[in-house]
Amino acid sequence: MDAHRTSVSSDTATDPTVEATGQEKLVTSSIVSPEAVTQFRIELKNLDIYYSDFLAVQGVSLQVRPQSVMSFIGPSGCGKSTVLRSIDRMHEVTPGARVSGQVLLDGEDIYAPNVDPVLVRRTIGMVFQRPNPFPTMSIYDNVIAGLKLEKSRGVKKSSFDDTVERSLQGANLWDEVKDRLDRPGAGLSGGQQQRLCIARAIAVEPEVLLMDEPFGALDAQTRLMMQENLLSIWSEFGITVVFVTHDVDESIFLADRVLIMSASPGSVIDDLNVTLPRPRDPAMATGSEFMALKKICLDQIRAESLRAFEQQNR
Ligand code: ADP
DSSP, X not given: OOTTBOOOOOOGGGOHHHHHHSSOOOOXXXXXXXXXXXSOSEEEEEXXXXXXXXXEEEEEEEEXXXXXXXXXXXXXXXXXXXXXXXXXXOGGXXXXXXXXXXXXXXXXXXTSTTOOHHHHXXXXXXXXXXXXXXXXXXXXXXXXXXXXXXXXXXXXXXXXHHHHHHHHHHTTXXXXXXXXXXXXXXXXXXHHHHHXXXXXXXXXXXXXXXXXXXXXXXXXXXXXXHHHHHHHHHHHHOOEEEEEOSOHHHHHXXXXXXXXXXXXXXXXXXXXXXOOOSSOOGGGGGSHHHHHHHHHXXXXXXXXXXXXXXXXXX
């Protein structure tokens, strides 16, 4: 087996949580019992994901270790976002959408009948491609939107100032907004809004952060800055990160593991270990390990894209 590879086994308006923040850890009570300690933060077991009768994702099984960074890449429409949304039960917000198989968070099945999907979405942070700050809320209130709902954890109002500063520092936005925290979040630039959404997601200290093309809408320079920023958030906050991207360089630069998905119905066809040392340095992108991984990724995505094209034109 290749040294890089591990074995491959493969609109939100109605949801009050989603409506409340657009990202999802809002209460503190955990769905995870203290006894449920496993070596994996997330496990997907033989997961099939449907939109009504359409099988979008087939037979995905994988494990994600705590505090690791995993990325999904693959041809457009292969089901990357669908897998990601199944991990916090956002998927089922779409009418007719369902899964079969299991998604375990710290060993507990988040689709078990006694688990509240709203609570799951509050336990796992999510950042979307398009920044979605609450337009009428101030920068400050955007950051603490999730915390304010964490009444069950007894989060003290007095700690909000510290959290706002730490989260905005973490998202690399503090210096730009510290003098105008009372101004609307919607008044920020696109890149700043995305950092605000990241600050909002990390303010509630989620164990898991899901990111769906988080930098896809940003210009190249901001994107590079945000990639490095994500790595510092990851190392400072010790979060487990799972993200989707169509950018192979981004995928390798950020992740410990890159999962490549097949054309529809999406399944995991390769699982690459990225053993580049951390902290990562953009200069690594010209090194031999990076280039070898990139070639594997590009070859497979090209082959799968071709297959998808042929399928469509059959
Ligand atoms: P990717 O993120 O890899 O581009 P998606 O997960 O968005 O792919 O989509 C996977 C498949 O599911 C595609 O065929 C897409 O058309 C389909 N799909 C995505 N969202 C919906 C939806 N809300 N209803 C029906 N089909 C959907």
